[in-house]
Amino acid sequence: MDYADILIKNAIIITMDKNKRVIDDGAIAIVDDKIVAVDKTSRVEQKYKSEKVICGKGRIVLPGFINTHDHLFQTLLRSMGDDMNLNDWWPNTVGPITPYLTKKDMYYAALTGCIELIRSGVTANLDYQYANPRPLIAEGVLEAFLQIGIRGVLGRGYSDVDMFDFGLPDDIIESTEQALSDTETLLKRWHGKANGRIKIWLAPGAPFANSDENLAKTREFANKYGIGITMHIQEARAEVDTWKEHFGTTPVQYYAKKVPELFGPDFISVHSVWLEPEDIKIFAKTGVTVSHNTNSNMYLSSGVAPVPEMLKQGIPVSLGVDGAASNNSKDFFEMLKNTVLMHKVHTLNPTILTSVDVLEMATMGGARSLMMEKEIGSLEVGKKADLSIFDYTMANMVPLNRPMSQIVYCGKAANIETVIIDGRIIMENRVIKTVNEEEVLRKTQKITEDIHERAGRGEYRRELFFK
Numbered sequence: 001m002d003y004a005d006i007l008i009k010n011a012i013i014i015t016m017d018k019n020k021r022v023i024d025d026g027a028i029a030i031v032d033d034k035i036v037a038v039d040k041t042s043r044v045e046q047k048y049k050s051e052k053v054i055c056g057k058g059r060i061v062l063p064g065f066i067n068t069h070d071h072l073f074q075t076l077l078r079s080m081g082d083d084m085n086l087n088d089w090w091p092n093t094v095g096p097i098t099p100y101l102t103k104k105d106m107y108y109a110a111l112t113g114c115i116e117l118i119r120s121g122v123t124a125n126l127d128y129q130y131a132n133p134r135p136l137i138a139e140g141v142l143e144a145f146l147q148i149g150i151r152g153v154l155g156r157g158y159s160d161v162d163m164f165d166f167g168l169p170d171d172i173i174e175s176t177e178q179a180l181s182d183t184e185t186l187l188k189r190w191h192g193k194a195n196g197r198i199k200i201w202l203a204p205g206a207p208f209a210n211s212d213e214n215l216a217k218t219r220e221f222a223n224k225y226g227i228g229i230t231m232h233i234q235e236a237r238a239e240v241d242t243w244k245e246h247f248g249t250t251p252v253q254y255y256a257k258k259v260p261e262l263f264g265p266d267f268i269s270v271h272s273v274w275l276e277p278e279d280i281k282i283f284a285k286t287g288v289t290v291s292h293n294t295n296s297n298m299y300l301s302s303g304v305a306p307v308p309e310m311l312k313q314g315i316p317v318s319l320g321v322d323g324a325a326s327n328n329s330k331d332f333f334e335m336l337k338n339t340v341l342m343h344k345v346h347t348l349n350p351t352i353l354t355s356v357d358v359l360e361m362a363t364m365g366g367a368r369s370l371m372m373e374k375e376i377g378s379l380e381v382g383k384k385a386d387l388s389i390f391d392y393t394m395a396n397m398v399p400l401n402r403p404m405s406q407i408v409y410c411g412k413a414a415n416i417e418t419v420i421i422d423g424r425i426i427m428e429n430r431v432i433k434t435v436n437e438e439e440v441l442r443k444t445q446k447i448t449e450d451i452h453e454r455a456g457r458g459e460y461r462r463e464l465f466f467k
Helices: 041-047 072-077 086-094 103-119 139-148 176-190 212-225 237-247 251-258 277-286 294-299 307-312 332-347 355-369 403-409 437-454 458-465
Strands: 006-014 022-031 034-040 053-055 059-063 065-070 122-129 151-158 198-204 229-233 267-271 289-292 317-319 387-391 416-421 424-428
Touching (some): 006 041, 022 041, 034 041, 059 355, 059 403, 065 103, 065 355, 072 086, 072 139, 072 437, 086 237, 103 122, 103 139, 103 424, 122 139, 122 198, 122 416, 139 176, 151 176, 176 198, 237 251, 251 277, 277 307, 289 307, 289 355, 307 317, 307 332, 317 355, 332 355, 355 403, 437 458
Parallel strands (some): 006 053, 122 151, 198 229, 229 267, 267 289
Antiparallel strands (some): 416 424
């Protein structure tokens, strides 16, 4: 008889492996940070015993959801960007605040954002940290990743131009050399830390915020260190129309000719709403993956990304909640349901996306985007023990008839009971074990009030309070 650190038994297990196996009365054994058994409870119990046994009766075990796009600092700006499109939203909501951010602000915003993510079953998060008004401020986010225990990728964001006078603050514009030097320091201090749980990527801003030279150097740097790149691409129609007026083509087609080395399997294109057929072909040919930000795209009235066509052409698609200033919520279950419903109604086709398709995007799709499909995204022997335990005995799930479908159409963050990341129990019986949640939320509220005062936006915030 072998010993496991954690044994979960008598549960429904949604594996999300290549066969999409669902195991009734199943068990999972975990040793250190890895899954060592996934099978029927009777078979697993013949081989493993453990002092830490979690009873899975009335529970579904899921692979941890993988969030491939976020701006955690925007937790401080929740609901401040309501009822605006992207062009109005940035200068009125985010732009005025970013120059005043501190490392402490970043830390508590990231902790609060990660608490909300973990509570909705997210175990891995890519934070696109583009607000860097002072050197190494992104370490606030990394310290939060380390403290709370989430699997965190920090995309160090940067922009070297404001091509169309979009209103980027001077503190956001920085030279390529400065941005990459800062990233190199983060790599040396953080990349691979915490048993490989923390990683550093590159996150150049949108096309209108980057020179060709900046992107060429970005690719050279990514190749040198073997890290990924993520970038906002063709999010809003006005952005694409303006680019076409200046350059005669879309940004994707422009880069395919001007900076052809930019795209590859290590590149996540974010939003990608206004893609032309030729853009999709370029992504498919170069191996680019896409982060589909359903709720943000609706919130900012940006449009509906051609996700079904991307999937049809073999482009891996994942899901991203985006920042709390352009979504308000980090509840991953909201996004699961909204994603499948949005594409059904947009195409008037009830089969264009299914609940299984969306679960694939939330799990293995995210793993492929992060180039971690051999480590996370499904519940299989040898993979990391990143998973959540979902209570299906609550009113929103009873009666249980179709587990995979009901996770998407009926599931809520409140159903998530326990979360395990890298073999460590991060939340148990709905209690976050790694931080004092009450204290974190209290401090985040105070920091939000303080930063609006620092930025001269206190009165504006107070006016919005009663609207």
